[in-house]
Amino acid sequence: MHLFNPRMTFALIGTLLAIVAAMMLLAVGVAVYYGEDWQSLLLSSGITLAVGALLYLPNLKNSNRDVRKRDGFLIVTLGWVAMSMLGSLPFALTGAIDNIVDAIFETVSGFTTTGATILTDIEGQAKSILFWRSMTHWIGGMGIIVLTVAILPLLGVGGMQLFIAESPGITPDKLHPRITGTAKRLWFIYFALTAAEAIALWVAGMGWFDAINHAMATMATGGFSTKNASIAAFNSPAIHYIITIFMFLAGVNFTLLYFGFSGRIKQLRQNEEFRVYAWNTLIFSGVVALVLIIFQSYSIEEGIRGGFFTVISIMTSTGFVTENYLLWPNFLIFLVFVLFFSGGSTGSTAGGIKVMRHIIMIKNSFLELKRQIHPNAIIPVRFNDRAVPQNITNTVAAFVLIWLTVFFAGSFVMSMFGLDFMSAVGSVTATLGNIGPGLGSVGPVDNFAHIPAGGKLFLSFLMLLGRLEMFTVLILFMPYFWQRR
Amino acid sequence: MHLFNPRMTFALIGTLLAIVAAMMLLAVGVAVYYGEDWQSLLLSSGITLAVGALLYLPNLKNSNRDVRKRDGFLIVTLGWVAMSMLGSLPFALTGAIDNIVDAIFETVSGFTTTGATILTDIEGQAKSILFWRSMTHWIGGMGIIVLTVAILPLLGVGGMQLFIAESPGITPDKLHPRITGTAKRLWFIYFALTAAEAIALWVAGMGWFDAINHAMATMATGGFSTKNASIAAFNSPAIHYIITIFMFLAGVNFTLLYFGFSGRIKQLRQNEEFRVYAWNTLIFSGVVALVLIIFQSYSIEEGIRGGFFTVISIMTSTGFVTENYLLWPNFLIFLVFVLFFSGGSTGSTAGGIKVMRHIIMIKNSFLELKRQIHPNAIIPVRFNDRAVPQNITNTVAAFVLIWLTVFFAGSFVMSMFGLDFMSAVGSVTATLGNIGPGLGSVGPVDNFAHIPAGGKLFLSFLMLLGRLEMFTVLILFMPYFWQRR
Ligand SMILES: [K+]
Ligand SMILES: [K+]
Numbered sequence: 001m002h003l004f005n006p007r008m009t010f011a012l013i014g015t016l017l018a019i020v021a022a023m024m025l026l027a028v029g030v031a032v033y034y035g036e037d038w039q040s041l042l043l044s045s046g047i048t049l050a051v052g053a054l055l056y057l058p059n060l061k062n063s064n065r066d067v068r069k070r071d072g073f074l075i076v077t078l079g080w081v082a083m084s085m086l087g088s089l090p091f092a093l094t095g096a097i098d099n100i101v102d103a104i105f106e107t108v109s110g111f112t113t114t115g116a117t118i119l120t121d122i123e124g125q126a127k128s129i130l131f132w133r134s135m136t137h138w139i140g141g142m143g144i145i146v147l148t149v150a151i152l153p154l155l156g157v158g159g160m161q162l163f164i165a166e167s168p169g170i171t172p173d174k175l176h177p178r179i180t181g182t183a184k185r186l187w188f189i190y191f192a193l194t195a196a197e198a199i200a201l202w203v204a205g206m207g208w209f210d211a212i213n214h215a216m217a218t219m220a221t222g223g224f225s226t227k228n229a230s231i232a233a234f235n236s237p238a239i240h241y242i243i244t245i246f247m248f249l250a251g252v253n254f255t256l257l258y259f260g261f262s263g264r265i266k267q268l269r270q271n272e273e274f275r276v277y278a279w280n281t282l283i284f285s286g287v288v289a290l291v292l293i294i295f296q297s298y299s300i301e302e303g304i305r306g307g308f309f310t311v312i313s314i315m316t317s318t319g320f321v322t323e324n325y326l327l328w329p330n331f332l333i334f335l336v337f338v339l340f341f342s343g344g345s346t347g348s349t350a351g352g353i354k355v356m357r358h359i360i361m362i363k364n365s366f367l368e369l370k371r372q373i374h375p376n377a378i379i380p381v382r383f384n385d386r387a388v389p390q391n392i393t394n395t396v397a398a399f400v401l402i403w404l405t406v407f408f409a410g411s412f413v414m415s416m417f418g419l420d421f422m423s424a425v426g427s428v429t430a431t432l433g434n435i436g437p438g439l440g441s442v443g444p445v446d447n448f449a450h451i452p453a454g455g456k457l458f459l460s461f462l463m464l465l466g467r468l469e470m471f472t473v474l475i476l477f478m479p480y481f482w483q484r485r
Numbered sequence: 486m487h488l489f490n491p492r493m494t495f496a497l498i499g500t501l502l503a504i505v506a507a508m509m510l511l512a513v514g515v516a517v518y519y520g521e522d523w524q525s526l527l528l529s530s531g532i533t534l535a536v537g538a539l540l541y542l543p544n545l546k547n548s549n550r551d552v553r554k555r556d557g558f559l560i561v562t563l564g565w566v567a568m569s570m571l572g573s574l575p576f577a578l579t580g581a582i583d584n585i586v587d588a589i590f591e592t593v594s595g596f597t598t599t600g601a602t603i604l605t606d607i608e609g610q611a612k613s614i615l616f617w618r619s620m621t622h623w624i625g626g627m628g629i630i631v632l633t634v635a636i637l638p639l640l641g642v643g644g645m646q647l648f649i650a651e652s653p654g655i656t657p658d659k660l661h662p663r664i665t666g667t668a669k670r671l672w673f674i675y676f677a678l679t680a681a682e683a684i685a686l687w688v689a690g691m692g693w694f695d696a697i698n699h700a701m702a703t704m705a706t707g708g709f710s711t712k713n714a715s716i717a718a719f720n721s722p723a724i725h726y727i728i729t730i731f732m733f734l735a736g737v738n739f740t741l742l743y744f745g746f747s748g749r750i751k752q753l754r755q756n757e758e759f760r761v762y763a764w765n766t767l768i769f770s771g772v773v774a775l776v777l778i779i780f781q782s783y784s785i786e787e788g789i790r791g792g793f794f795t796v797i798s799i800m801t802s803t804g805f806v807t808e809n810y811l812l813w814p815n816f817l818i819f820l821v822f823v824l825f826f827s828g829g830s831t832g833s834t835a836g837g838i839k840v841m842r843h844i845i846m847i848k849n850s851f852l853e854l855k856r857q858i859h860p861n862a863i864i865p866v867r868f869n870d871r872a873v874p875q876n877i878t879n880t881v882a883a884f885v886l887i888w889l890t891v892f893f894a895g896s897f898v899m900s901m902f903g904l905d906f907m908s909a910v911g912s913v914t915a916t917l918g919n920i921g922p923g924l925g926s927v928g929p930v931d932n933f934a935h936i937p938a939g940g941k942l943f944l945s946f947l948m949l950l951g952r953l954e955m956f957t958v959l960i961l962f963m964p965y966f967w968q969r970r
Binding site: 069070073155157330331333334335337338341361362364365366368369370371372373390391393394395397398399400401402404405408409411412415416418419420421422424439471474475478480481 | 554555640642815816818819820822823826846847849850851853854855856857858875876878879880882883884885886887889890893894896897900901903904905906907909924956959960963965966
């Protein structure tokens with residue numbers, strides 16, 4: 001028996017690239033419509049399809065369709081890398097981005113739904129390029145949904161087994177193609193919400209092109225905008241409120257959204273992660289709103305709008321901007337920084353550490369104090385009214401500690417690229433948490449163009465690391481991953 | 486059966502205060518010798534003794550000598566608080582510090598061996614006051630030795646059971662008075678090293694008063710100096726090297742030092758925590774030295790001296806200063822910041838997270854990746870060639886996560902007192918890690934005088950929290966601690 005199944009790995013990545021190539025055709029359509037350089041985009045699609053075919057066709061006749069855990073880790077990581085490499089072709093071939101590192105950074109930022117950009121003049125770009133840029137978010141979001149409902153729970157990554165109550169408790173070593181029923185239902189929700197938001201934004205006065213782009217970027221919790229000033233460019237409270245609501249929805253577990261829309265509100269209300277997520281966004285938004293109204297002379301409406309928009313944008317790791325929070329008082333800046341470590345719900349398109357892990361870690365810490373007094377009692381963490389097995393608690397703890405270790409080590413690396421303390425810390429949390437805007441010189445009204453090429457590649461790596469829940473990528477660097485025992 | 490034994494708790498704290506009162510008499514001696522205000526110091530000693538007697542005498546005839554776990558947590562926390570309250574009398578009654586919050590901050594900083602100071606002109610203080618200030622460090626260090634060898638392992642706090650291999654594996658619910666043999670041997674080492682350092686410093690040209698003070702502050706990993714410029718005031722490489730060596734020793738597990746000095750070098754060499762501690766200090770010091778020599782135009786000798794002194798001062802949480810590291814390049818400042826999270830060895834007088842916990846967490850993270858591939862295998866962390874029980878790994882993980890949570894939340898609190906990002910972060914790590922100097926406005930050439938009173942009290946709380954290994958203090962805030970079940 002072989003340790004790996006490279007033929008299936010290549011065939012699946014080939015399939016993935018074929019999907020990307022098909023999506024690029026939509027950008028070709030946009031280019032034709034606006035009379036832009038459609039040839040380069042068609043060439044990009046052709047090359048992507050060709051590479052996909054080269055990976056797929058030789059491995060078509062495959063007697064061994066067995067995809068095991070190790071293959072799973074490889075397929076996920078290499079899949080995202082391959083998408084990012086070929087997805088950068090439209091930027092490179094049209095000349096929209098004249099630097100290969102920048103093109104890769106922008107594409108990784110797209111597919112990982114991070115939304116950090118190296119573009120200094122977004123509005124100067126062709127519409128088809130902006131559309132492809134939003135599209136990378138939207139494809140990335142679709143990928144994340146498959147990943148979280150079908151793949152990561154089976155791989156057992158970072159305690160992801162927990163996130164759907166209805167998933168079987170024991171994870172088998174084989175990857176079954178569960179990417180069918182559930183994923184299709186959730187993709188429908190994703191598609192429907194994107195359409196609903198686009199229509200709502202159009203009704204509120206946004207042009208249809210901007211409406212579609214921002215809807216795709218919202219539902220993927222991506223954050224790429226078609227405007228230099230992000231959402232601040234739209235001087236319309238209605239637009240701000242609509243995006244706030246859809247960002248909130250994009251940060252909810254899509255399985256719960258499915259229950260909610262099919263009338264089973266009880267499922268939503270009883271879900272512990274949703275309750276904590278909802279209360280947290282409410283409380284933090286309220287606090288920020290109050291401070292803005294009382295100390296920063298915002299009107300009541302502006303304070304509420306700015307507070308809710310900013311807090312929800314960061315907590316869901318979307319990264320849209322209406323306010324330059326770096327101009328706020330010190331403690332509000334620090335609060336924003338702490339929210340960088342939040343992340344949305346598991347099973348959503350949001351990045352970051354995520355609410356479920358915070359709940360389990362906080363409960364475990366309190367229980368650990370209790371265990372000091374009752375050392376012989378077995379006191380498990382309870383989540384959604386079930387006892388969490390000790391090994392999952394341990395996995396979640398390891399996940400959070402690895403996340404924080406990468407945060408510290410990554411910030412050190414970025415400081416070696418010359419970034420000051422706050423920018424180093426900000427650039428790492430913004431990319432590792434797939435948020436987008438950070439602090440200091442990569443703040444909400446800045447971009448990542450000024451970072452040295454090495455730093456951009458490093459941050460691209462962090463975006464992948466964060467998006468694929470750390471373990472999926474890190475495990476490939478372990479010697480034993482490649483050995484039989 | 487009662488839940489608590491308040492009579493024994495009061496009696497033991499009374500005994501502790503009697504010891505503090507006796508130590509204050511040494512400061513009275515210094516005051517008489519230098520012709521300073523000995524009356525106020527004698528009064529301080531008298532009041533402390535009186536309070537101690539009031540706590541001790543009514544509880545002298547105590548039929549129930551049973552001290553249990555819950556009493557243990559109370560005695561340790563209340564003991565440190567009582568010492569700090571009454572230990573501030575010399576500062577308050579002599580008028581050396583005219584503000585009660587400042588006096589408490591300085592005394593907590595002393596007894597917790599933190600070394601953060603609110604004094605703006607240290608050299609303008611009476612010698613007897615400086616002596617008492619150093620004395621608080623030295624008493625604190627003695628307390629820490631008892632705590633770590635005798636009390637915390639029995640309480641099971643933060644995985645401290647692990648730190649001595651020869652300690653019994655199972656911790657009984659009763660606190661036995663083990664504060665005898667081991668503690669006395671370790672106190673002897675502590676005393677002998679303090680004397681040796683004082684003599685070495687005197688030989689190197691330091692006045693005997695400064696030599697004794699700095700020796701006490703070094704062995705406690707405290708960091709209070711008798712000079713405004715800390716160790717930079719002594720323009721003598723020999724003095725810098727001597728202090729570097731003794732800071733390194735103070736960061737080693739005292740049980741291992743005992744083995745080392747009694748010729749059992751093998752025990753030292755085989756100890757995993759010691760090996761990692763020694764290599765880490767060597768590597769980080771070497772890196773800093775190289776950077777200072779190559780990029781900062783230090784001479785080779787100055788670079789080595791500055792690198793080793795600064796890295797060892799921070800990693801052992803001593804906090805003596807010869808270099809203003811805030812003037813170094815960005816990435817060296819960030820490296821210093823990361824070292825704030827190190828801490829010395831368990832069983833030393835050093836504060837912080839500590840090397841043992843880092844080893845266990847790093848190993849557990851790597852093994853957790855391995856467990857993803859082999860979900861059914863039981864793969865324990867191995868430390869000092871023994872398997873670490875899962876519950877201890879879990880305790881250590883909870884400890885580190887609580888530490889980091891307090892770091893983030895504490896920094897937010899300090900930013901609410903108006904501190905900028907770097908100062909907020911720096912003030913919290915410096916106090917929670919019992920280091921002393923921080924970053925920003927509480928950097929190595931600054932002090933804590935400018936922080937608002939509320940902030941000073943909060944940082945005092947963090948010093949206690951860090952020094953008493955978090956759990957000991959936090960557990961008192963849990964409702965169930967005070968309930969039967
Ligand atoms: K984002
Ligand atoms: K210290």
